[in-house]
Every structure is written in structure tokens, then in C-alpha cells.
Amino acid sequence: MSARCASLFGGKESPVLTLSQHLAEPIPTRLAAEVVVAEHYLHRRPTICFAFGIMRGWDCVGVVTFGIPASRHVQLSACASSPQSVVELNRLWVADSEPRNTESQFVASALRQLPPRVVISYADTSAGHVGYIYRALNFNYAGWTDMERKTPRFDRTPVNGTHPRSAYRIGHIGDKVERKPKVRYWITTGNRAERKQLDRMATWPKMSWADMPPPLPLSA
Secondary structure: OHHHHHHHOOOOOOOOOOOOOOOOEEOOHHHHHHHHHHHOOOOOOOOOOEEEEEEEOOEEEEEEEEEOOOOHHHHHHHOOOOHHHEEEEEEEEEOOOOOOOHHHHHHHHHHHHOOOOEEEEEEEHHHOOOOHHHHHOOOEEEEEOOOOOOOOOEEEEEOOOOOHHHHHHHOOEEEEEEOOOEEEEEEEOOOHHHHHHHHHHOOOOOOOOOOOOOOOOOOO
């Protein structure tokens, strides 16, 4: 990993993060993609518009990426009047060796460096996640996917590492399984005035976790 980082930074001195700061440093998209494919539990490259890392010399020990959501419908649902303002926090990984609370400080630093955006993200309950980090960062809670449905959805599990959206097209499908909900969160970035404007434009709800908690995974 270290040699790869050196080549991607053009041989220049890499950013160094002190243990007391946990500041996000902009990193090359290629480096972010390599790290998340290797380390994130999904092992797939997402779309990446903005990428930040935690650098220890030449070692990258944390990555967070933001990209265009896979569906235009998602952008429209999150900000109908300005869907191009919507980006998704689609990958977050921090090495287990990092101190406690590194993830929240790291993401907060990355958010401060983004241009004005409506940032959405999902916590994947099938992986045992409900989004406690987003609650700690004061993201707005917006319920969960398919919460209005009376009957469950089902998917065919992809095989050979195929992305679920591509599995049907190329025939890489396995067993039929019930689709697990993903918990939805959103926040706005920019200066104070920009955040207030985007808050007014955003169309995902602000819900109460206490009044309507998401369906918790068995491991929560």
C-alpha cells in the first residue's frame, strides 16, 4: 500500500495526520478506490466525486468517499428542486488500529471541506449497521427504505462479486432473499447561509428516532 500511495502522490511528501487531529486530507480517486475495494466490507468501487483519507506517512488508514447516487430518482427524492446538489457518502473505512471516535472526527472534517451539497447516506442493516455514527454527527434521520410498503421485497443474491444492479443483466444470480432495509440519513454542507438554503430545499424528512426507530438488525 505504501508504494502505491507514493506513486499516486507523485513522489511528493504525503500528508501527515497527528493522532490529536484526525483531519481528512483530499486524496486521489485511484487511491481511495484501491483502499475501499481492499478494505471495505462491500469490496466494490463506488462512484467517487470527492475522496478524503487519513494518512500516516505513506500509509492510508482511513478513507471516506462521496459520489453521485446510483439512481437519479434518489437525487430527486432528496432535493427535488436541485437534484444535482445531492451526493452520497458511499464508503467509509477506518483501520481498527485508529483511536476511538476517529470515524466521527474524520467524517466531520471531510464534510467541512465539501462544497455546498445535500449529503445522503444509508446504514445497511443487512451488515448489522443502523447508523450510530450519523446520529453522532447530527445527520437528519429520514426513516428507512421501503418503510411505506406492506409486503417485503425480494432480491436474488449476486454471485462472483457481481454488483446487485448488474446481476440480472448478466445472469450472475443466486438464491432469493428478502431485501433488508437501509436506514436513511442526510445533512447539508457549506457555510451557514448555504446550509440553511439547502435545508429548506431538501425534501427528505427529518424524523424522530425515538418515535419511529428503524427495524434493528439482530446484531444491534
